[in-house]
Amino acid sequence: MLREAAVVGVGMTPITAGSGRNLTDLFIEAAKQALDDSGVDRIDALYVGNMMSGFLQQQEHLGAMMATALGREGVPAYKVEAACASGGVAVNAAVKGLLSGLEEIVLVGAVEKMSGFTTPEVTAGLMMAEDRLKVASTGVTFVGLNAMIAREYMDKYKVTHESIAQFPVLCHQNALDNPKAQFRKRIDVQDVLRSPLVADPLRLLDCSGIGDGAAAIVLALKNVAKKFTDSPVEVAASTVSSDTLSLYQRPTITTFEASRAAANRAYKAAKLTPKDVDLLEIHDAFSILGVMALEDLGFADKGSGTKLLAEGECAREGRIATNSFGGLKARGHPVGASGVYQVAEVAVQLKNEAGKCQVPNAEVGLAQSVGGIGSTVAIHILRGMS
Amino acid sequence: MSLPQVTGYICRTCGWTDFHPVKLCPRCNGEVTQTILPGKGRIVTYTEIRYPPKGFENQAPYVVAIIDIENGPRVIARISNSIREVKVGSMVTLASSKESPLEFRLST
Numbered sequence A: 001m002l003r004e005a006a007v008v009g010v011g012m013t014p015i016t017a018g019s020g021r022n023l024t025d026l027f028i029e030a031a032k033q034a035l036d037d038s039g040v041d042r043i044d045a046l047y048v049g050n051m052m053s054g055f056l057q058q059q060e061h062l063g064a065m066m067a068t069a070l071g072r073e074g075v076p077a078y079k080v081e082a083a084c085a086s087g088g089v090a091v092n093a094a095v096k097g098l099l100s101g102l103e104e105i106v107l108v109g110a111v112e113k114m115s116g117f118t119t120p121e122v123t124a125g126l127m128m129a130e131d132r133l134k135v136a137s138t139g140v141t142f143v144g145l146n147a148m149i150a151r152e153y154m155d156k157y158k159v160t161h162e163s164i165a166q167f168p169v170l171c172h173q174n175a176l177d178n179p180k181a182q183f184r185k186r187i188d189v190q191d192v193l194r195s196p197l198v199a200d201p202l203r204l205l206d207c208s209g210i211g212d213g214a215a216a217i218v219l220a221l222k223n224v225a226k227k228f229t230d231s232p233v234e235v236a237a238s239t240v241s242s243d244t245l246s247l248y249q250r251p252t253i254t255t256f257e258a259s260r261a262a263a264n265r266a267y268k269a270a271k272l273t274p275k276d277v278d279l280l281e282i283h284d285a286f287s288i289l290g291v292m293a294l295e296d297l298g299f300a301d302k303g304s305g306t307k308l309l310a311e312g313e314c315a316r317e318g319r320i321a322t323n324s325f326g327g328l329k330a331r332g333h334p335v336g337a338s339g340v341y342q343v344a345e346v347a348v349q350l351k352n353e354a355g356k357c358q359v360p361n362a363e364v365g366l367a368q369s370v371g372g373i374g375s376t377v378a379i380h381i382l383r384g385m386s
Numbered sequence B: 001m002s003l004p005q006v007t008g009y010i011c012r013t014c015g016w017t018d019f020h021p022v023k024l025c026p027r028c029n030g031e032v033t034q035t036i037l038p039g040k041g042r043i044v045t046y047t048e049i050r051y052p053p054k055g056f057e058n059q060a061p062y063v064v065a066i067i068d069i070e071n072g073p074r075v076i077a078r079i080s081n082s083i084r085e086v087k088v089g090s091m092v093t094l095a096s097s098k099e100s101p102l103e104f105r106l107s108t
Helices: A023-038 A062-069 A086-099 A120-128 A141-156 A166-177 A187-192 A258-272 A287-296 A305-310 A335-350
Strands: A005-012 A045-049 A078-079 A105-112 A195-198 A214-220 A235-240 A279-283 A366-373 A376-384 B004-013 B032-038 B040-049 B062-069 B076-077 B092-094 B101-108
Touching: A005 A023, A005 A086, A023 A062, A023 A105, A023 A214, A045 A062, A045 A086, A045 A335, A062 A078, A062 A105, A062 A187, A078 A086, A086 A105, A086 A214, A086 A235, A086 A335, A086 A366, A120 A141, A141 A287, A141 A305, A141 B040, A141 B062, A166 A187, A166 A258, A166 A287, A166 A305, A166 B076, A187 B092, A214 A335, A235 A258, A235 A335, A258 A279, A258 A287, A258 A376, A279 A335, A287 A305, A287 A366, A335 A376, A376 B040, B040 B076
Parallel strands: A045 A078, A045 A105, A279 A366, B076 B101
Antiparallel strands: A005 A214, A005 A235, A105 A214, A235 A376, A366 A376, B004 B032, B040 B062, B040 B092, B062 B076, B092 B101
16 A cells, blocks of 8 residues: 555744744754644654754754754654755655655654844855855845845736735734734735835845744654544645756746746645645745745746735635745744744644634645745645545 | 956856856766856846845945846846946946956946
8 A cells, every 4th residue: 555644743833033942942842742732652753954053053963952852862863954945845854754664653843043143144044045156155145036036027027016015914914813923913015015125126024034933743654643643634745846056047037946846746646736725835935935936836827926815815715725824924934944834834724723723624735845045845735634 | 458258167068058167067967168258248137135144244235136148147246336227138247357256337
C-alpha cells in the first residue's frame, strides 16, 4: 500500500516583538503544544526550520539543540534552512522521512527570533537569502527587490497600488479574530497608501513586520495516525521547487516560476485542481506577493489577482478563503517559522477547530511558503479526513 | 577617452550570459569565456532604498535598478541619479569602473 502522511497535532506561539524570549523557549512552547495535541508517545525524528539563528543569535546546530531541550536526544534531528521557506521545506523534509518508510511519527517545528536587533541588522540578515557579491553589494533590501517586482507588475498589467493594497487590508481584517496574531488592527486601503515609503513604491503597510514566534506539527503515517486521532488531516501533496537565486537572473519577474512548478506538481500528486481548493495560506511577506500568488497558484489569470480581492472571493465566506488567520502581514512573519504556521493553520481549519477564524465547509487547503525572492517555494495540499 | 565597459561571461556553446564569473555554463556545461560588454543599457525596473541594511546606513536614500545591458545579460546595479529622474525604459551608462556593485547613471 502506498504510504500517506497526516497531521495529528499542531502548536503555535503568539507572535510578538520584544518578548524577551529565546529560541529554545519559543520552540519548546510550540513543540509541547503539538505533542500534547497529538497524544503521540514517541517521535522517530525531529525537523527544525529556521533561517537566521546563526546570523542573529550566533547559534547553529538547532537540530540537536532542540532535541535536547525536548528531552528527546537520540532521535535523528535536522535543521532545515531555505530562507523564508525554511518552515515549508522542513515540513517537506519530514513528509519525505515518513514516505520513505524510515520513520512513522515525526515532529516538525520552526522558530525565528528577530526582535532585539536594529532594523539595519535584521535587514542585512534577510539579505543572506540573496547573492552576497552581486546583489547584496548594491545595498538593495528584500523590500527593495519586491518593490522592483511591484513596479513592473503595476506597469505591465496596469494595476494600481490601491488594488494591491486590498491584500494587507484583508489580512488585517482576518487577524482581528486570531488571538495569536501580531497585528490585530483594522486598516483600510488609504492607510496603506499613506504609510511611510520603505522602498518606492512599497510602503510600510505593504510589508510584513519583525517578530518572534514558533510553530510545530506532529506528522504520522496515516495508518499510525488513526491510533491517535479520529480526525487526522491528510497531506495530499508536499512539493518543493527552486528558481535562480537572484531576481535579475530571470527574464520575467512578475511570476514566480518556482511557485507555478511546485503548485502544478502538487495538484498532480493530489489529483486535484485549483477548483477543488477551499482555502489558501499564501506567503504575503509583501502585498505584491499575495496578489502574484493568487495568479501563480492558478486562481486568477496573470494581472487579475486583485479582481478576486475586489469581488470578495478571498474573504472567509468567499470562493477561495485566503490567509484566514491574518497571513504573514498580520498574523506575523517570524521568517523561518512562517511555513509551519501556515501548514498548522490549514490543518486547524480542516479539523473545524479555527474558532472565530473558521472558514465554513473547508475540505481542501493549500499552503505556499516562499524562500528568498521566489528562489525556493514549498507547497502543501492538505485534505480533511473526517 | 575610452568608453566604460562591463565585464560579462558568455557560453560559447549556447549563448548563456551573466555578469557572474563562472567557469562552466549552468545551462549546457559548455565553456564560458570572459567578454567585454558595452557599458550601456536600459532600466527594466527600479526602486529607492530608504531603510538600508547594516553597512549602508550613511548612503540612503539610493536608487537600485535591474538593467538590460545592450546585447548582454540582465544585471542589478546602483543608479547615481535621484529617483525623481529615473523612469522604466531610461537609458543608462556605466558610471564607475568598480565591478561590485556596478553603478550606472542616466545617459545624456
